[in-house]
Amino acid sequence: MDSEALRKFSALHPRPAGLTLHYGTAGFRSAAQQLDHVVFRMGLLAALRSKAVTATIGIMVTASHNPEEDNGVKLVDPLGEMLHPSWEEYATQLANAEEQELQKVITEICQKAAVNLHKDASVFIGRDTRPSSKKLSQSVIDGIQVLGGQYHDYGLVTTPQLHYMVCCQNTQGQYGKATLEGYYEKLSKAFMELIKQSHCSGEFQRHLKIDCANGVGALKLSEMKPYFPQEVLIHIYNDGTKEKLNHLCGADFVKVHQKPPGGLDMKPNERCCSFDGDADRIVYYYKDTAGHFHLIDGDKIATLISIFLKELLAKVKQNFKMAVVQTAYANGNSTRYLQETLKVPVHCVKTGVKHLHHKAQEFDVGVYFEANGHGTVLFSKAAETKIRQLVTEEKDNEKREAAKMLENMIDLINQTVGDAVSDMLVIEAILALKGLSVQQWDALYTDLPNRLLKVQVADRRVIDTTDAERRALTPPGLQEKIDALVKKYKLSRAFVRPSGTEDVVRIYAEADTQENADALAHEVSLAVFHLAGGKGAPPQPI
Ligand SMILES: CC(=O)N[C@H]1[C@@H](OP(=O)(O)O)O[C@H](CO)[C@@H](O)[C@@H]1O
Ligand SMILES: [Mg+2]
Known part of the structure; x- marks a missing residue:
């Protein structure tokens, strides 16, 4: 460790006296001006983590759905998962260390976590559109470089895009290409393959209004637009050119207030959705002809996806174990519907994506969603291999077609973390394939107030x-x-x-x-x- 460089750079990123922060459910979150020392030190920690696991680590600067003045930082583990809980404590120790103790704390972490400082480190960096994010990501780079790490700065990306990049890199491209084009191509190809199997495709155009919370989702959706098929017409609102990030809009606002976002004019029965500030959450909604607002939250998204997957799994007849993972915030009627009507096992875990993700890994097909719209589907390696094998080898037409749909679902869904863009495409594909309107989807069950x-x-x-x-x-x-x-x-x-x-x-x-x-x-x-x-x-x- 270059003690001199550490001393010099940590002095450039001083810790405000008396400020103590904790690595919480989603990393560090605070007022942006309190975070410079934290992000610098998380740059140090990302380098240490990379050396410890001999893999690329991700670091994302964002405070998601929180106000524009806030910011935050979180680390992404090698397969795109959240930072391993055993390291959250190191993150907190490092963030709160006195400046003169920094080297000692790093040495302690190296001892406890068996980090060899002579190893290489590689870190991928991403950030959201907050005014403070650019400077904070520069401080991240300082931290990585002090410990001799290499980095790739992806600049403005959605949180799930960064998770995807990290996973691609560490699987040597098996998960996809670690570029934005790679991401757009993978998702759009799977999406088009899926809707090709729909009888409705080509017969009508599908309109969808998207509130992007004035966040990075708007930029990335615009970039992705040329990759979409003509039948899918997405209309972007709250694109960040006029209003403030997350202000009176976005998935969290819509879910918490149970009302439409500002900046999006909704006609009766139009299908609309909202992303959050870093595009890892999505909720749908519409207004009926009487003018009543109907929210379709993460629970109903999980239900729709579960219905679709369960039907396909029945067709491929492989006895795959499927389950849905929720938190205590899941609407009681969603749990009842899943268990009693759909007959899918439901598990309840603590709030926070890492808990849901971890539980969902126990199944061949694990669907997890927080009520607020963060979620995805995980397929076990065994299930994925079997499904891909059925696509090429199965003689029975119906079985093979079902396997093909499952294969495209595997490629369309971002299995590293909840992803508003990917979830939106999954939902649009399912609605098209099943010929369901937003009202029919909503009517599966009625939310308890x-x-x-x-x-x-x-x-x-x-x-x-x-x-x-x-x-x-x-x-x-x-x-x-x-x-x-x-x-x-x-x-x-x-x-x-x-x-x-x-x-x-x-x-x-x-x-x-x-x-x-x-x-x-x-x-x-x-x-x-x-x-x-x-x-x-x-x-x-x-
Ligand atoms: C009720 C609620 O929506 N809680 C959210 C919120 O966590 P809290 O620990 O409740 O602040 O932010 C988390 C990170 O985005 C998200 O995972 C979680 O679902
Ligand atoms: Mg978010």
């Missing part, structure tokens, strides 16, 4: 949870209080958990009517405020 709230407390870590975050262990008395409140309503459920990305406690409630869901959520938020050290004024009724 629900409400998501947040409360500020002095220290959100006083809330400890269990049972995939569905029950609170501490502070004492809180869970008993929630249980009593839930009993007052029909079809009700509520839980609270500390957010991993914001300094808040989140409250979720659902019940038979919107009024009851709102009332329950409010009562639970008061309980949190009083029992978990609420800050400021008590929460007001909705």
